[in-house]
Amino acid sequence: MRRLAFRPLLGLWLIVAAALPATAATRSYALEAAGSSVAFSVAFGADTITGTMPVLRSDLKIDFANVAASRVAVDLDVTGAQASFPFASQAMKGPRVLDAAEFPQISFTSTAITRDGDTARIEGNLTVRGVTRPTVLTARLYRPAGSSPQDLDQLTVILDGALARSDFGATGWSDMVGDTVHLTITAQIRATT
Amino acid sequence: MRWRNGPDRFGLITRMLHWAMGLGIIGMLGFGTVLSRMQPSLGNIWLYGLHKSVGLCLLALVLARLAWHRISPPPASLTEGIAPWQVAAGRWAHRLLYALMLAVPLAGWIGSAATGIDVQVFGLTLPNPFPVSEAWDKGGFLAHAVLTKLLMAVVALHVAGALHRALWHRDGTLRRMLRA
Numbered sequence: 314m315r316r317l318a319f320r321p322l323l324g325l326w327l328i329v330a331a332a333l334p335a336t337a338a339t340r341s342y343a344l345e346a347a348g349s350s351v352a353f354s355v356a357f358g359a360d361t362i363t364g365t366m367p368v369l370r371s372d373l374k375i376d377f378a379n380v381a382a383s384r385v386a387v388d389l390d391v392t393g394a395q396a397s398f399p400f401a402s403q404a405m406k407g408p409r410v411l412d413a414a415e416f417p418q419i420s421f422t423s424t425a426i427t428r429d430g431d432t433a434r435i436e437g438n439l440t441v442r443g444v445t446r447p448t449v450l451t452a453r454l455y456r457p458a459g460s461s462p463q464d465l466d467q468l469t470v471i472l473d474g475a476l477a478r479s480d481f482g483a484t485g486w487s488d489m490v491g492d493t494v495h496l497t498i499t500a501q502i503r504a505t506t
Numbered sequence: 507m508r509w510r511n512g513p514d515r516f517g518l519i520t521r522m523l524h525w526a527m528g529l530g531i532i533g534m535l536g537f538g539t540v541l542s543r544m545q546p547s548l549g550n551i552w553l554y555g556l557h558k559s560v561g562l563c564l565l566a567l568v569l570a571r572l573a574w575h576r577i578s579p580p581p582a583s584l585t586e587g588i589a590p591w592q593v594a595a596g597r598w599a600h601r602l603l604y605a606l607m608l609a610v611p612l613a614g615w616i617g618s619a620a621t622g623i624d625v626q627v628f629g630l631t632l633p634n635p636f637p638v639s640e641a642w643d644k645g646g647f648l649a650h651a652v653l654t655k656l657l658m659a660v661v662a663l664h665v666a667g668a669l670h671r672a673l674w675h676r677d678g679t680l681r682r683m684l685r686a
Contacts, residue, residue, distance in 0.1 A: 357547065358546055359547055360549075398551075400624070404622065407621045409622075
């Protein structure tokens with residue numbers, strides 16, 4: 314994962330952005346693949362397996378005045394997933410876990426976005442292995458350090474969440490590998506409208 | 507030529523193959539049992555790779571052994587003074603041993619390959635001739651588990667038979683496998 318060229322705590326919180334003049338309305342953003350990643354981690358005995366999965370497509374619309382009107386849709390490329398050691402990558406993409414040959418994509422589509430203190434709570438449907446389950450992600454939005462508070466052209470979204478892989482039938486090696494998969498999605502986004 | 511089998515003696519190649527595989531198989535039966543009960547971690551996951559590497563070497567050795575026995579047939583069994591049912595039991599135990607020496611590593615290979623994980627022999631990735639599918643994964647490993655139990659029983663029978671010949675009949679069956 315590329316190191317963030319941002320100083321997140323000095324950045325702009327979603328709620329600060331929400332306090333901006335309503336002229337901002339809904340803006341569409343495109344994901345910058347180079348600075349973005351979906352990182353995951355899962356227990357492996359006493360150890361942890363970490364890895365990343367590339368983002369295939371994203372559709373991001375952020376309404377700074379009315380967070381609830383925002384929406385997020387993301388597709389991930391399962392075939393390009395990498396884990397911290399080669400066998401784990403292959404095991405994860407194999408038929409016992411994500412079955413990349415049969416289900417090459419993971420998708421997330423938001424259904425409801427609400428402000429929750431300093432963060433946004435994104436409820437949505439996550440589809441893994443062709444199984445769709447409601448999932449909640451927590452979002453934090455930052456602007457680059459040094460940029461003006463009114464400049465919302467370039468932002469970084471950090472999403473945190475977790476899923477139980479057994480919910481999606483991705484049960485392979487459940488005796489070795491934990492059920493809870495933690496996700497940290499770093500998305501560098503640039504306004505297109 | 508002492509490398510080759512004679513009409514009533516085992517040549518050096520057959521004897522070496524017998525003992526190398528005997529040690530390898532008994533070792534791997536124990537190793538596999540330990541693996542199946544082990545709590546895996548990043549520190550010990552290499553043991554699975556070692557088990558696959560050794561197992562595939564044993565598969566190569568049994569193929570070499572079968573080929574060698576076409577080139578240089580092993581001597582007939584010593585049957586003088588042996589009850590016919592014991593002769594038949596010995597013959598069937600040998601057939602079963604060969605079948606299992608092929609089937610056990612093959613089932614393990616099929617199961618491993620079906621998970622989508624590369625199968626390697628000491629770091630060399632093998633081409634995968636088998637399907638990557640959950641059904642083949644389950645079937646392969648189930649067969650591997652069941653057939654290894656059968657192999658344990660047949661190996662025990664084989665050792666018991668050899669010791670019975672060596673200690674009771676003293677007919678040279680074990681001795682001729684040890685030295686020419």
